[in-house]
Amino acid sequence: MSINIGIIGLPQSGKTTIFNALTGGKAETISHTTAGLSAHIGIAHVPEPRLKILADLFHPPKVVFPEAKYTDIGASVKNLAMDKGIGGQLLNQLSTVDALICVIRGFKDESIPHPQGSLDIRRDIDTLNLELVFSDIAIIERRLEKLETSLKAAKPGENQSYLHEKDILMGFKTELENNKPLHTLSLEPAARFIANYQFLTAKPMLIVINIGEDQLPQTASIETEYNSRFSDTKCTVVALCCKLEMELAQLEETAAQEFRNEYGLKESGLERIIKISYELLDMITFFTIGQNEVRGWSIKKGTNAYKAAGKIHTDMEKGFIRAECINLDELVKCGSIAEARKRGLLKIEGKEYIIQDGDVVTILFNV
Numbered sequence: 001m002s003i004n005i006g007i008i009g010l011p012q013s014g015k016t017t018i019f020n021a022l023t024g025g026k027a028e029t030i031s032h033t034t035a036g037l038s039a040h041i042g043i044a045h046v047p048e049p050r051l052k053i054l055a056d057l058f059h060p061p062k063v064v065f066p067e068a069k070y071t072d073i074g075a076s077v078k079n080l081a082m083d084k085g086i087g088g089q090l091l092n093q094l095s096t097v098d099a100l101i102c103v104i105r106g107f108k109d110e111s112i113p114h115p116q117g118s119l120d121i122r123r124d125i126d127t128l129n130l131e132l133v134f135s136d137i138a139i140i141e142r143r144l145e146k147l148e149t150s151l152k153a154a155k156p157g158e159n160q161s162y163l164h165e166k167d168i169l170m171g172f173k174t175e176l177e178n179n180k181p182l183h184t185l186s187l188e189p190a191a192r193f194i195a196n197y198q199f200l201t202a203k204p205m206l207i208v209i210n211i212g213e214d215q216l217p218q219t220a221s222i223e224t225e226y227n228s229r230f231s232d233t234k235c236t237v238v239a240l241c242c243k244l245e246m247e248l249a250q251l252e253e254t255a256a257q258e259f260r261n262e263y264g265l266k267e268s269g270l271e272r273i274i275k276i277s278y279e280l281l282d283m284i285t286f287f288t289i290g291q292n293e294v295r296g297w298s299i300k301k302g303t304n305a306y307k308a309a310g311k312i313h314t315d316m317e318k319g320f321i322r323a324e325c326i327n328l329d330e331l332v333k334c335g336s337i338a339e340a341r342k343r344g345l346l347k348i349e350g351k352e353y354i355i356q357d358g359d360v361v362t363i364l365f366n367v
């Protein structure tokens, strides 16, 4: 499964710039008001240093990285929620993402007017949260209308599930009206409904404060300040100079690295964003080694060997016999699977084994 992330933000906050930084794409940063509504979609290879370690050990013809899909919707969520046409379609597209990146303007630049008139990070985060809340309330209201119709038409005794759903939705609406994103609620027994509706405020959220180059030395203090106010288990704030990251993403890796050193940046914007996204989404990576490729796979923490096999190939799930697993570090110490087997370090696991981050997995199966 590749992770799927939607990029939203107020106009001119830097959405397309970060999209380009993450995907290495070169989508033009022009305003949607002149270009019409259009979403940018791009794929990034998840930077996974452990794949390089495996590649150095096994010299496979091919190295396959997990992928992350980014969508820059390029329009305001609030406007989309009010639109039944193309805007509604874009919103549907947005509702299928696993997590949201909310870009907030932090850079100063007199030549780029701020849509709200002045620079104010807190106000903009609040405004964006309100847009998401607005969109979710609109979904709930539409559903409640339909439920009323269904309730009127239902025979006595058949309305139990409708009433239950109405109850839950009313509860959600109250929370939203108090400005509480749905991801802060304890989900049982409402989890099923959240999954059905794909509410935007139920999604994990990464707030990216788009700072200017001059603010880079304050990155850590900016992050502390805004995390103390806005972060929770499903929301994290990072500060990133999106424009610089976009420029670095277009350089050769060695040149980019040199510039990063000069700026005191330990890792690329993509690396930071991916790391936090994986944490927010509870994702881990396991590896497979084949004759033709070594490959990384992203799965939810807690996935068992049987389901993980299915990610690789449906035949492997259907004909699953067992999984042979070893932690990547141990494999590197042994130098080869054969040596690991000889030393008794290759664990033989059944269907129920929970795959661990960094496991190198061989699935034995018959078809």
Ligand SMILES: Nc1nc2c(ncn2[C@@H]2O[C@H](COP(=O)(O)OP(=O)(O)OP(=O)(O)O)[C@@H](O)[C@H]2O)c(=O)[nH]1
Pocket (backbone or CB within 6 Å): 009, 010, 011, 012, 013, 014, 015, 016, 017, 018, 028, 029, 030, 031, 032, 033, 074, 075, 107, 108, 109, 112, 210, 211, 212, 213, 241, 242, 243, 244
């Ligand atoms: N000075 C400065 N300008 C930036 C920075 N990041 C983005 N910009 C500029 O801000 C403008 C808007 O950036 P975009 O990435 O197009 O913003 P957007 O959110 O996609 O804009 P819309 O799609 O029109 O809503 C562009 O002119 C960017 O070059 C930054 O860190 N510093």
Ligand SMILES: [Mg+2]
Pocket (backbone or CB within 6 Å): 015, 016, 017, 029, 030, 031, 032, 074
């Ligand atoms: Mg844009």
